[in-house]
Amino acid sequence: SKARRSQIRRTKTVCTYCGVGCSFEIWTKNRKILKVEPKPESPANGILTCVKGKFGWDFVNSKDRLTKPLIREGDHFREASWEEAIRLIASKFKQIKERYGPDALGFIASDKMSNEEAYLLQKLARGVIGTNNVDNSSRYCQSPATIGLWRTVGIGADSGTIKDIEMADLILIVGHNTTESHPVIGSKVKRAQKVNGAKIVVIDVRKHEIAERADLFIRPKPGNDALILAGVVKYILDNDWVNHEFLKRVEGLENLKRSLKDLTLEYVESTSGVPKEDIIKLAKMIHEAKGVVVLWGMGVTQHLGGADTSTMISNLLLLTGNYGRPGAGAFPMRGHNNVQGVSDFGCLPNYLPGYQPMEENVFSKFEDAWRTKLNRRPGLQIPQMIEGILEGKVHGLYIVGEDTVMVDCGTPLTRKALEGLEFLVVQDMFLTETAKLADVVLPACSNLEKDGTFVNTERRIQRFYKAMDPLGESKPDWEIIQLLARELGESWNYLHPSEIMDEIAKLVPIFSGVRYDRLEGFNSLVWPVEEDGRDTPILYVNSFALEGGKAKLYPIVWKRKSVEEKVYSITVNSGRVLEHFHEGTMTGRVEGLARKFPETYVEISSELAKKHSIKTGDMVLVRSKFGGEIRAKALVSDRVFGEEIFVPLFASNPSKAVNNLTGREIDRDSGTPGYKDTLASIEKLSAE
């Protein structure tokens, strides 16, 4: 009836899961979510969505949601008022700062926070506490891609938009399970192949769905992506298939040539296990394509040397002139819905918002605006904060929406560090494994319960609108951060996230034209945005973002020491599955998704299965070289090969989380852990 329909609210929102940034209208009646309706005008996805965006919202009404602040009393929590909780945090933070200095505190941002909230969190860290110890969870995934692009072209982000992926002749996918990690882009890639005749090449250790459809599938031994790409680059150089006209805009050709002087395709073949004919075939396909895009993900970045592989991807695109025009470019696939934005808006220990360098003129601009004195010392990255706790240098942490225990590498050590911390604050929707260790837990609300903006993988800024009130006493992150700042003596008085964005526009050149009224409804802006509102879907059309406007070919280390391993001879790979987002804090609480995918498994090759007499359904014990272990059921499949296993990031139980196995070694350039450089042994425990 008309009356019934009138109670139904339609609110434009942006998906809370992956970096595609699908937008749609969500139909609600009070707190009930009735349906999700994508619109043709949705800029990233049109009428497409995946199962998570369409059906993944029950967590908003989960009985597990936190609705009141919690304060630790011995080994349990008691409910507290906001006033009491905020007062306690402020006094503890002041105490720690007085006793050990501001750098004894650290701030960790979630990549699900809005842009405005990320900006406020780093403002709290820098402007109120006085430390640059503020980082975000892209440290766990995408930082190496950012470094590779900074070195070569100057901006750590996708160089074009999703449209350019659809328009390319050749789509090269390295270490990325597009279908399950970024499903809507996966559909578009497949459509480009079917409708436009685009070619797909996949370089991956695992034969996932898109690899099965690829025109060329290259399966190296783990950890050899950089070497393969170096081989391709070398072949292109030797055959003079470079774009000479484009190279007038690029420096460093001789340097790169020199660095590859001793590389032979025979060496690439014997080290990586990839036949040299495939390297030549790929080089030819790149040479013959009018436009090449490269998509890459955590299969590249979660390796020691991930920054180097990312650098080589960019070198390849530069040599062949595949930047600065439609249907070409570099596309690091950003994982979380706002992994791009949280870095863009300043939650990085060595940059001020908008990647402004830590230089005097930038510091003084922020000092004038924030009326404070800023600390000049660059801050700690997340793994360094954890080390800092163990070394007795970091005494307090404020973690927003991040289950650090589960997602950082080497769960046992992370847990030990957080358990020993003097004061831990966790702000989240759920009592996660990390929140269970906190001294104070603050209940945050979901993005359906607040306003804000996100940046998707293609640098697109989109608004999301409040569809319902926050559950119980939970609050938006920006309001909580503001409460704490006020308790610490600041006069912050933002009434709405749009006021935070107005402040940002004044201080951050790449966002100077971003205003809420320009982002109404399904309107969006792709940064950098000029003051007059003009945005930049394609970067580097006229110049690169490095000094003098020129790009730079950057040599890498392509030769790595290989270690002979006898006991721990199996390489552990990890990744997303379609039904769940990462460890499953949210999707694990969506009944339909949890039913479809209830339990963590260990995927093994038929070769390995035969060797250890393992069948699908058998319980197996995986022991890591770094000391940890997990027990889970085996799934024998032809998607993994040889001495490699795959464990989903989704952990149906903390003891099954893949990070029980990972070690703490990090990529020297980006600080990202070498999650996928984990060696292990496997044995059968019992038959089903």
Ligand code: SF4
């Ligand atoms: Fe789109 Fe990603 Fe959300 Fe799926 S999870 S609806 S692909 S944004």
